[in-house]
Amino acid sequence: MxxxxxxxxxxxxxxxxxxxxxxxxxxxxxxxxxxxxxxxxxxxxxxxxxxxxxxxxxxxxxxxxxxxxxxxxxxxxxxxxxxxxxxxxxxxxxxxxxxxxxxxxxxxTPPAEVGKHCSICSMVDLCQPRLTKKYRSVANYIRSAFLESEETE
Ligand code: SF4
Structure with missing residues (x-):
């Protein structure tokens, strides 16, 4: 260990x-x-x-x-x-x-249990809870992030 x-x-x-x-x-x-x-x-x-x-x-x-x-x-x-x-x-x-x-x-990669506790978690930068929550695939995350950025442009 x-x-x-x-x-x-x-x-x-x-x-x-x-x-x-x-x-x-x-x-x-x-x-x-x-x-x-x-x-x-x-x-x-x-x-x-x-x-x-x-x-x-x-x-x-x-x-x-x-x-x-x-x-x-x-x-x-x-x-x-x-x-x-x-x-x-x-x-x-x-x-x-x-x-x-x-x-x-x-x-x-196990799904993150996103919650209030994430704001004081020292692992938040490594964990990227928004990326892994609800068994969301990386492809879906990138797709939705891309859509979000298109909407704000
Ligand atoms: S940031 Fe990740 S490891 Fe930290 S509390 Fe949230 S889900 Fe758990």
Whole structure:
């Protein structure tokens, strides 16, 4: 897996264990905690915890360490939530990653779920939700964009 974390915190540990790692240019042993920053507030679904767990898995692979917890910070509520990265969550992330790779292999772009949430989504430029909504084909999108531009001329 590959990912970009907003913030990764290192806290000093007293004893060496599977939960500690060493850092270049710093003495001592360190525990690793990713902190994912969100502009909004906690969601009803598990998308934020899934993203956080994916970051944990990347960091574990990269730093050869085990991570028990991650944190989600919500700007709207100015609150941090501690999330346990348990086996159930890890299995969910692996299964979603497998589905994603399958879609990628088959060249399928899933339709965007366009909504208010898109305006605060950091992926909006990459996602282009108007392009993929309602299983609209690229050809149809280009056709309607062309018609729109003709109408405004
Ligand atoms: S921009 Fe795309 S990824 Fe972001 S919330 Fe909208 S549909 Fe989802």
């Amino acid at each position: 590959r990912g970009i974390a907003d913030v990764v915190e290192f806290s000093e540990a007293e004893y060496e264990s599977q939960f500690t790692t060493r850092l270049n240019n710093y003495q001592g042993l360190w525990k690793v905690t990713p902190v994912e920053y969100k502009r909004g507030k906690p969601k009803k679904d598990d998308r934020d915890t899934v993203q956080l767990c994916a970051q944990v898995i990347c960091l574990e692979e990269m730093m050869k360490v085990k991570i028990e917890f991650g944190e989600l910070y919500y700007a709207q509520t100015k609150h941090r939530q501690r999330i346990e990265i348990d086996e159930k969550l890890r299995i969910r992330v692996y299964s979603l990653a497998e589905k994603m790779h399958e879609m990628f292999r088959e060249g399928i």
